[in-house]
Amino acid sequence: MLVSSRARRRRGAIGAAVTAATTLIIGLTATPALAAAAGPESGTTYYVSVDGAPSADGRSASSAFRTIQQCADRAQPGDTCLIGSGTYRETVTPPRSGTAADPIVFRAAPGATVVVSGAERLxxxxxxxxxxxxxxxxxxxxxxxxxxxxxxxxxxxxxxxxxxxxxxxxxxxxxxxxxxxxxxxxxxxxxxxxxxxxxxxxxxxxxxxxxxxxxxxxxxxxxxxxxxxxxxxxxxxxxxxxxxxxxxxxxxxxxxxxxxxxxxxxxxxxxxxxxxxxxxxxxxxxxxxxxxxxxxxxxxxxxxxKARDLAFDLTTASNVTVEGIGLFASTIRTGDASTGVTLDGIDGRYLSHYWDVTRGTTNCGENVTRGVADTGIVLKGTGNTIRNSHLQYSAGNGVSLGGHGNTAVDNTISDVDYAGTYAAAVAVQGHSQTVTHNTMQRSGRSGINLQWNGVAGTTAGPDRIAFNDISGYATLSLDTAAIYSCCSARMEGTRIDHNVLHDPNPRAGGVYPFGMSGIYADNGMSDLQIDNNVGWGNPEGTVELNGLGSGSHDNAVYNNTGGMTLFYVREPGQSTGTKIYNNIGPIKGIDRATEGGLVLSNNLTDGDPLFVDAAAHDYRLQPGSPARNAAIPLPGVNDGSTDPVPSLGAFPYGAPAWEAGARR
Structure with missing residues (x-):
C-alpha cells in the first residue's frame, strides 16, 4: 500500500470535530513527575513543578522552580529545565541563547504531561x-x-x-x-x-x-x-x-x-x-x-x-530545544536571527485564532494572506526544526517556515485554517526549506502553501517537499490544491516528489470545485521539478499547471501517477522549457499544449495501466502493465526498476514501494 500504516492509524485516531477530546492534554495531575534528566546535556539540570516554591533554587525535585520562566532566567548554555506534570499559564522568554554544542533544553520530565497554556480560567x-x-x-x-x-x-x-x-x-x-x-x-x-x-x-x-x-x-x-x-x-x-x-x-x-x-x-x-x-x-x-x-x-x-499568543517566545533566542511539551491556545515563535532551535514531540492544540480578515484594505492583499506568515508554529531564521509533533486546530497555519534552511519532518497536522484564508498545514516561505514525511489532514485551503521569497544576504536555493501524505484539503476554499504555489515566481529548482495527495473535501453546493488538484503551480510558476507523486480524488488530477501571468516555464513534470491539467500553456512562449515525461493518467488540455513550447513524451494517458489494486490505491504495476519498459531514463528520478528500461509512473516495477506520511 502507498500510504504508510502509521499514517493510516493516525488518520483514524484524529478527531474530525472541534469538540474532540482535547481535555486529555489539559486534565493533568497536580503532582509533578520529576526524575533524573535524560539525554547527553553536559550542564546543570534544573527542576520545575507546579507545586514549586517561589524562592526555590530549582536544583532538586524537592526545591523545584514554580514556573518555567524562573528556570529560563537561570539556565545557561548546556543546561536543562526538566518540567513536571501540570499546566503552566505563562509565556516563556529565554533571556539568552544556548550554543550549537550546548543548547538550552526545556524538556518534559520522564512520564510527565506538560502543557504551556495561553488561556486563563474564568x-x-x-x-x-x-x-x-x-x-x-x-x-x-x-x-x-x-x-x-x-x-x-x-x-x-x-x-x-x-x-x-x-x-x-x-x-x-x-x-x-x-x-x-x-x-x-x-x-x-x-x-x-x-x-x-x-x-x-x-x-x-x-x-x-x-x-x-x-x-x-x-x-x-x-x-x-x-x-x-x-x-x-x-x-x-x-x-x-x-x-x-x-x-x-x-x-x-x-x-x-x-x-x-x-x-x-x-x-x-x-x-x-x-x-x-x-x-x-x-x-x-x-x-x-x-x-x-x-x-x-x-x-x-x-x-x-485565550489571554496570550505565545507559549515560548524565542524571537531573540538561538540553540534552544523544546521537547515533549504540550501547547494549548498558544504557540512558539522564533525570530529572524534564530538558529539551531529544535522543537521535538510538541503536542499543540488551538495554536492560533483570529476572525477579522478584512484588515481595512480594499483589494485582496491581507484578506487572503492574513495568518500565512505569523500563525501556527512560526520558524523564522535558519537551521531550525520541528519534528515528531502533533498539531491540531488553528485559524491559520499548523507550521509557518520563514527565513531559509528550516525543516518540518515527521509531524501530524490536522484541522487548520478554519478561517479560510491562504494559511495551510505548512506555509512555506523564504527559500531552501525542507518539508518531508508529514501527515496533513483537513485544511480549509491547502496542505502546503508554497511560496518563494528572497532573504537578504543569502543565496536563494530550492525547497524540498517530499514524502508527505496530504488529504482532506479545500474544505472552505476552491482553486487550490494539496500543495499550492503561486504566483509568477522562479522556484530555483524546488523539488516536489514522492507525495501522496488525495481526497479533497470541497464544500457541497456552489461553484464547481475549480482547480482542485494534488499539486497546483498557479499563475506562471517556473523552475519546479514535480516527480513521483501519486494522487486520487482530485478533479484536476495529481498535477496542474497554469501558465497565466508570466508563463509556466522550465518545469519538469516526471513520473507522476493520477493525471494532470494544463491551463494557459497553449500560446507561443507560455510554457517554453517545460517537459512532461513518463506520467500515468489522463491529461486535460493536452490539445495545442505544445504550441506554448512545452514538450510531452512517453506519457500513458489512456488505456488500463494494470495497477496492482487501483481500488485500494495500490498503484504498483502488474507484470503485464504497458507502463513497464516505457519511460525516458531520468537518473535520480526513475531509478530502481528491475526492468532494463525504467517504468512510467511513480512506482518503478520491481522496486520496493515507497511510503509517505509521518513515520511515528
Missing amino acids: SGFAPVLQKDLDRIAATDPYAAESLFSRAVADRKIFSVAADLGSAGAEAQVFTDGAMDIEASYPFPGTDLLDPVVERAQAGSADATIVDPALTRPAGYWDGARALTSYWYITTTGTVASSAVGSVTLTSAPVCVHKVVPTDTWYRLSGKIGELGHPGSYFYDAQAKRLYVYSDDNPNRHRIEA
Missing part, C-alpha cells in the same frame, strides 16, 4: 435572569424575542465579568478543553472545517445578501459582523442595514467586489439574540462581559479564555 458565572434580559433589551430591543430570550427562560444562559479585549469576534473561549463558537447565524456547529452554511440567493446586489432564510425583523442585523466566502476569498465586513430576507453590507466583499448568488456563503455574528446553541458564547466587548450557553452550571466545568 469562574464566578451567574445565571442570566429576566431582570438581566430586561436590562439588555433596553439597549438592544431585538434581544427580547430571540433565541437568547428563550434560552434565558430555560435557565441556559450564564455570564461573568471578563476582559477579553476590544474585538469581540477575536475572543476565544473554551469549555473543558474544547473551543466554543461565537453566537451567529447560521450557527456553524462545533466543527469549523465542516460548518453549516447559508448561501446568498438569486437577486443579490453587489453588497446585498438576499436569502429567504433571513427571517429576523428589519434592523435586527444592523451593525453585525458579516463573514463571506466565495471561491478562494474569505472576508469580513459590517452590516449597514437589514430587512426580512436580506442584509446589505457597508461595502461589497473585498477582492470579489460583489455577492455572487448561490456561490457566496455567509455567517452573521455580533448579536446576543443568536446565543441559543450548546457550545456557543457571546462576548460584549463594551461591557466586558462574557455570556455562555450551558445545560448546567458552568462553574462545574473548566471555562477558559
Whole structure:
C-alpha cells in the first residue's frame, strides 16, 4: 500500500470535530513527575513543578522552580529545565541563547504531561435572569424575542465579568478543553472545517445578501459582523442595514467586489439574540462581559479564555530545544536571527485564532494572506526544526517556515485554517526549506502553501517537499490544491516528489470545485521539478499547471501517477522549457499544449495501466502493465526498476514501494 500504516492509524485516531477530546492534554495531575534528566546535556539540570516554591533554587525535585520562566532566567548554555506534570499559564522568554554544542533544553520530565497554556480560567458565572434580559433589551430591543430570550427562560444562559479585549469576534473561549463558537447565524456547529452554511440567493446586489432564510425583523442585523466566502476569498465586513430576507453590507466583499448568488456563503455574528446553541458564547466587548450557553452550571466545568499568543517566545533566542511539551491556545515563535532551535514531540492544540480578515484594505492583499506568515508554529531564521509533533486546530497555519534552511519532518497536522484564508498545514516561505514525511489532514485551503521569497544576504536555493501524505484539503476554499504555489515566481529548482495527495473535501453546493488538484503551480510558476507523486480524488488530477501571468516555464513534470491539467500553456512562449515525461493518467488540455513550447513524451494517458489494486490505491504495476519498459531514463528520478528500461509512473516495477506520511 502507498500510504504508510502509521499514517493510516493516525488518520483514524484524529478527531474530525472541534469538540474532540482535547481535555486529555489539559486534565493533568497536580503532582509533578520529576526524575533524573535524560539525554547527553553536559550542564546543570534544573527542576520545575507546579507545586514549586517561589524562592526555590530549582536544583532538586524537592526545591523545584514554580514556573518555567524562573528556570529560563537561570539556565545557561548546556543546561536543562526538566518540567513536571501540570499546566503552566505563562509565556516563556529565554533571556539568552544556548550554543550549537550546548543548547538550552526545556524538556518534559520522564512520564510527565506538560502543557504551556495561553488561556486563563474564568469562574464566578451567574445565571442570566429576566431582570438581566430586561436590562439588555433596553439597549438592544431585538434581544427580547430571540433565541437568547428563550434560552434565558430555560435557565441556559450564564455570564461573568471578563476582559477579553476590544474585538469581540477575536475572543476565544473554551469549555473543558474544547473551543466554543461565537453566537451567529447560521450557527456553524462545533466543527469549523465542516460548518453549516447559508448561501446568498438569486437577486443579490453587489453588497446585498438576499436569502429567504433571513427571517429576523428589519434592523435586527444592523451593525453585525458579516463573514463571506466565495471561491478562494474569505472576508469580513459590517452590516449597514437589514430587512426580512436580506442584509446589505457597508461595502461589497473585498477582492470579489460583489455577492455572487448561490456561490457566496455567509455567517452573521455580533448579536446576543443568536446565543441559543450548546457550545456557543457571546462576548460584549463594551461591557466586558462574557455570556455562555450551558445545560448546567458552568462553574462545574473548566471555562477558559485565550489571554496570550505565545507559549515560548524565542524571537531573540538561538540553540534552544523544546521537547515533549504540550501547547494549548498558544504557540512558539522564533525570530529572524534564530538558529539551531529544535522543537521535538510538541503536542499543540488551538495554536492560533483570529476572525477579522478584512484588515481595512480594499483589494485582496491581507484578506487572503492574513495568518500565512505569523500563525501556527512560526520558524523564522535558519537551521531550525520541528519534528515528531502533533498539531491540531488553528485559524491559520499548523507550521509557518520563514527565513531559509528550516525543516518540518515527521509531524501530524490536522484541522487548520478554519478561517479560510491562504494559511495551510505548512506555509512555506523564504527559500531552501525542507518539508518531508508529514501527515496533513483537513485544511480549509491547502496542505502546503508554497511560496518563494528572497532573504537578504543569502543565496536563494530550492525547497524540498517530499514524502508527505496530504488529504482532506479545500474544505472552505476552491482553486487550490494539496500543495499550492503561486504566483509568477522562479522556484530555483524546488523539488516536489514522492507525495501522496488525495481526497479533497470541497464544500457541497456552489461553484464547481475549480482547480482542485494534488499539486497546483498557479499563475506562471517556473523552475519546479514535480516527480513521483501519486494522487486520487482530485478533479484536476495529481498535477496542474497554469501558465497565466508570466508563463509556466522550465518545469519538469516526471513520473507522476493520477493525471494532470494544463491551463494557459497553449500560446507561443507560455510554457517554453517545460517537459512532461513518463506520467500515468489522463491529461486535460493536452490539445495545442505544445504550441506554448512545452514538450510531452512517453506519457500513458489512456488505456488500463494494470495497477496492482487501483481500488485500494495500490498503484504498483502488474507484470503485464504497458507502463513497464516505457519511460525516458531520468537518473535520480526513475531509478530502481528491475526492468532494463525504467517504468512510467511513480512506482518503478520491481522496486520496493515507497511510503509517505509521518513515520511515528
